[in-house]
Amino acid sequence: MAARTERIGLATGAVILPWNQPIRVAERMAFLDHVAPGRVLFGIGRGLARCEYQGFGIPMDESRARFDEAASMILEALETGFIEGDGPFYPQARTAIRPRPMRSFRDRTYAVGMSPDSVDAAADLGVRLIVFSQKPWIDQAAAYDGYRQRFRSLHGTEPGPLLTCDFTYCDTDRSRAEDVANQHIAGYLTSVLEHYELMSDHFKESKGYEAYGSAVDLLRAIGLDRMREMYLDVQAWGTPDDVIDKLRARAELVGDFDLNCCFRFAGLPIDAAELSMRTFAEHVMPVMGRAKLRA
Numbered sequence: 089m090a091a092r093t094e095r096i097g098l099a100t101g102a103v104i105l106p107w108n109q110p111i112r113v114a115e116r117m118a119f120l121d122h123v124a125p126g127r128v129l130f131g132i133g134r135g136l137a138r139c140e141y142q143g144f145g146i147p148m149d150e151s152r153a154r155f156d157e158a159a160s161m162i163l164e165a166l167e168t169g170f171i172e173g174d175g176p177f178y179p180q181a182r183t184a185i186r187p188r189p190m191r192s193f194r195d196r197t198y199a200v201g202m203s204p205d206s207v208d209a210a211a212d213l214g215v216r217l218i219v220f221s222q223k224p225w226i227d228q229a230a231a232y233d234g235y236r237q238r239f240r241s242l243h244g245t246e247p248g249p250l251l252t253c254d255f256t257y258c259d260t261d262r263s264r265a266e267d268v269a270n271q272h273i274a275g276y277l278t279s280v281l282e283h284y285e286l287m288s289d290h291f292k293e294s295k296g297y298e299a300y301g302s303a304v305d306l307l308r309a310i311g312l313d314r315m316r317e318m319y320l321d322v323q324a325w326g327t328p329d330d331v332i333d334k335l336r337a338r339a340e341l342v343g344d345f346d347l348n349c350c351f352r353f354a355g356l357p358i359d360a361a362e363l364s365m366r367t368f369a370e371h372v373m374p375v376m377g378r379a380k381l382r383a
Contacts, residue, residue, distance in 0.1 A: 090124035098124050099348070102133035102200050102218075105162070106154035107144050110178050111185065113158070114165040118189045130166075130193050131218060132159060133200035136284050136300070152205065152296035153177065159199070159213055166193040198251055203299040207231055211238035211247070218251040218348075221322045229341040249344045254324040256349040257356070258368040262327050268356065268364075269325045274316040275354035281312070324349065328371035335376060 089098055098120070103113055121128045134155035135141065141148045157175040165171035166189050172182040198216035201207035210217045217235050219228060232250050239247040255273050259265040281287065287308050292301035307315065324331050324347070339345060349368065352361035 090120065090127075093124075093127075095127075097127050097129050099129035100131045102131040104133055104135040104140075105158040106134055106146055106151050107140075108158070110158045110161040110165070110173065111171050111180060111183065114162045114171055115185045115187075117162075117166060117193065118185055118187050121190055121193075122187050126191060128193075128196065130197045131200070132162075132197070132215075134206065134296075136202075136297075138285060138288075138290055138294075139283075148297065149295035150177070152209075156209065159209070163193070163197065163213060163215075165189075195248060198248075201231070201235065203297070204231070205296065205299070207235050208238060211235050211242060214239070214243050214247075216248040216251055218253065221252055221254045221324070222319060223322065224318070225322060225338050225341045232342050249346050250342050251346045251348060252338070252342075253348045253350065255353050256323065256331070256351055256364065256368065257325045257360075258328060258331055258364045258372060260327060260367060260371075262330070265326050265330070268360065269320055269323070270316075272354040272356045273320060273323055273325060277316060277319045278312070279354060281315075328367065328375075331368065331372050332375050335372075 100117075105113065117128065117130050132155075134151045138148060141151070146154070154177050157173065157177050161171055161173045161175075161178060161180065165185050169184060169188045170182055171180055171185055173180040194214065195216075197213075198218045199206065199210035199213060201210045201217045201219060202222075207217060217232065219231075236247055239245075255276055257265055257268045257273065259268070285291075286300065287304055289301075289304060291297045291304055294301065310318075324334050326334070335347065349365075351365045351368075352358065
């Protein structure tokens with residue numbers, strides 16, 4: 089992708105730090121920044137799926153401590169060109185990373201913050217906050233305000249704008265857009281609930297996942313049908329005018345934000361995803377404007 093493009097940003101999504109050696113993450117990000125100079129966005133997270141942690145043989149109870157230890161090491165390495173650490177999980181003698189970083193990643197790093205402690209971790213690290221669109225935006229705005237206050241108090245400056253991730257379908261035909269949303273966007277939610285076991289009691293006993301554990305009974309009470317309705321309410325989908333209205337309403341709550349759209353999900357045919365992407369690019373992006381809201 090770096091070789092075939094010249095202007096677009098190349099983002100990692102989220103590198104799940106507890107599953108990776110910090111020195112490898114730092115060197116791979118530095119290398120990518122050499123082949124796509126200045127266009128690389130570095131996303132980090134700590135993971136949520138029990139089956140994935142089991143596959144790596146790592147206890148989920150260690151996720152927060154592993155993330156915090158690795159994140160500090162990696163960010164420092166990308167600033168200085170050297171990585172070191174004396175923590176319990178990733179002891180590392182001072183070592184030069186290769187290739188040496190070309191430029192700072194400080195304003196190009198973001199962390200996923202879907203739980204209160206992850207929001208705090210992003211602020212503590214001094215990196216941007218990224219969230220998946222899945223809860224009411226008035227609630228997300230409150231979480232973002234807390235992040236901004238913590239960020240300002242620790243670093244003496246304003247953080248970059250919130251980055252939001254939507255599962256997007258844009259179509260000039262409202263009826264078709266609704267059909268796709270109900271089948272594929274809602275279908276993606278179903279797969280997320282199953283993969284991450286979001287209604288499982290194991291979260292109630294997992295250290296560092298208390299917010300998920302406290303939500304288990306609520307999710308069960310709400311039920312799948314209502315959850316689908318709530319999920320569709322916060323995603324950017326519909327006709328171009330529908331999408332524009334939703335994004336403007338979001339901006340009124342959270343302020344300026346950057347938008348990352350996923351256009352293919354839950355088995356949506358490629359031609360339908362491409363048409364949606366082109367419709368979004370033609371009708372939505374010019375109206376919203378790159379200066380304030382980027383997609």
